[in-house]
Amino acid sequence: MRKLAKAKPQREPTIALINIVFLMLVFFMVAGTLAQPLDKTLTLVNTKDLEGRAPPDTLVVHSDGRLTYHGEDQSDAAAYVTGLSEDDRSKVRLVPDRELPAEDLMKIARDLRGAGAGQIMIVTERGLE
Template identity: 70%
Template sequence: MKRVLRKTKSEPTIALINIVFLMLIFFMVSGTLARPLDASLSLVRTADLEGRAPPDALMVHADGRLTHQGQDISAPANYLATLPEAERQGPVRLIPDRELPAADLVRIAAELRAAGAGQVMIVTERGLE
């Protein structure tokens, strides 16, 4: 009896490599959407500007104390009571101290939501280093 040898077809890997290479070139060319800045242009530096907190924000100190415009607030619900009805439905800005524990920040934000705040926004410092 004769043994039948089967030939295995080889995968066209060269075609696959060519396609991947062409896709790479396409994305390199089409990925350049923004033009580079002019070499003579120097950007404004804002690192030395004095930042100011929003005037309507509730500040949370490191010890958990709440203040609004320099006056102590005993509870987050009391802060919402001082706001007009239209501002309660809008975003309530909360400025936490860097040393405030995260659990306290989450608790205060939850108390604001439970008291009727429409949205709680946490104001942070943004720096590019």
């Protein structure tokens, strides 16, 4: 009479799971010690309630496409660039209104470039919450 061989029970891969959890533990322990904690007596500056203003020497583009520089209306982007010195033309700062359509912003940027502006920098609000 022939005996049937018993099938070996399948082991669960718990060793692999333990290794992964251990590696994650070591990783987070090392990563947590890389950044020095802030001094407990330090109070960070709160800028949430500051009044937003355009930086100096920037061309402001309003939502209706109107251009202003230092509060004075500009007829168009080309006229603004021609009134700048050669040094100021190399880097032109532009502050667009949030409601300004992207097509209008691109047209103004092309007009600035065509009038001789070098690098055009768009100044935006960076929200940290």
